[in-house]
Amino acid sequence: MIKPMGRVADSFWRAAVYCLHPQVIGLSLLPLLVLGLLSGGLGYFFWESAVSAVRATIESWSLVEGLLKWLDSMGGQSLRTVLAPIILLCLTLPPLAALSMVLVAMLMTPSLVNLVGRRRFPSLERKRGGGFFASLMWSLGHTVVCLLLLMFSLPFWLIPPLFAVLPPLIFGWLGYRVFTFDSLADHASGPERRRMLREHRLPLMLLGLCTGYLGAAPAAIFSLGVMAIALTPVLLPLAVWLFTLVFAFSSLWFTHYTLAALQEMRREATVTPSTPLDEVMDALPANYATTPPRVEDFPPDEPVRPEAGAGMPSVPTSEGAGRSGRSAGDLRLPGH
DSSP states (O other): OHHHHHHHHHHHHHHHHHTTSHHHHHHTHHHHHHHHHHHHHHHHHHHHHHHHHHHHHHHTSHHHHHHHHHHHHTTOHHHHHHHHHHHHHHHHHHHHHHHHHHHHHHHTHHHHHHHHHHHHOTTSOOOOOOOHHHHHHHHHHHHHHHHHHHHHTGGGGGSHHHHTTHHHHHHHHHHHHHHHHHHHTTTSOHHHHHHHHHHTHHHHHHHHHHHHHHHHGGGGGGGSOHHHHHTHHHHHHHHHHHHHHHHHHHHHHHHHHHHHHHHHHHHHHTSOTTSOOOTTGGGSTHHHHSOOOOGGGSOOOOOOOOOTTTTOOOOOOHHHHHHTTOOGGGOOOTTO
16 A cells, blocks of 8 residues: 555656646646636626526525525625525536536547656557547546536535535546546556556545545635625636646646556566566566576586597507517416
């Protein structure tokens, strides 16, 4: 667990540095432009009518109307003015945040993965386990599930502790699923991606939880008072810009973590179980690809053939025997 947590911290500061890269800044303009035009247009043309519709709806509820009259008697007249915009913001910001995450995943993440892979992991093989269509369907499917969870959890947002817990958890789950898939779509195969989701589930969910809480930060600009609520059509594009920056950073964070984990997983797969492990020698890259030679792998030495006459007993010749005073025929048995 210590090693994945160290990789989480290492990926964090690397993602923060990459956010200052000119290519990352330029890529962030595309989803910002799309969402900025969308939110600005909706706020300009439909904000007032939407606020009026929400106000008319809540005033038609006798329970809410009785609560508002009690607040008026207690000096809380300003709450009646800002209640409808607050409810409309609670209904508008989650879909905008989810749409911002999907646009960052589709328009920025492939280029960010190429940038990180080219600069930090140039030798990492690209097995292309997921294409653009698979990534699109994956992101849209999980976004629909996220919006349904947000809709069903709306009644629990009235409970103060759950309001600060449920939305970040739901968006953290969405970021964990979407950014993990997109960051591995180009480099990992299908089995490798499933193994990554299984073996690194806890660190990736931690990254997703951090993404959820970072994604909730742009909503804090609407808690500055009644003036911020009144300037909602102007502040919505600013919130969209913050959403884009937060999710771009999260995409880089996931990319650095998953590619580093994928490289280590492939490196460990090349080490066979029969290979003796050595703490010093295995730190060298060559020892992950080649097996150390064994004694039985070398061919046996050929036997050395002795030279002619070497080591053979010498037979005395007749000339030598004559010089000794005896010949071969002079040999007699004793007594003859």
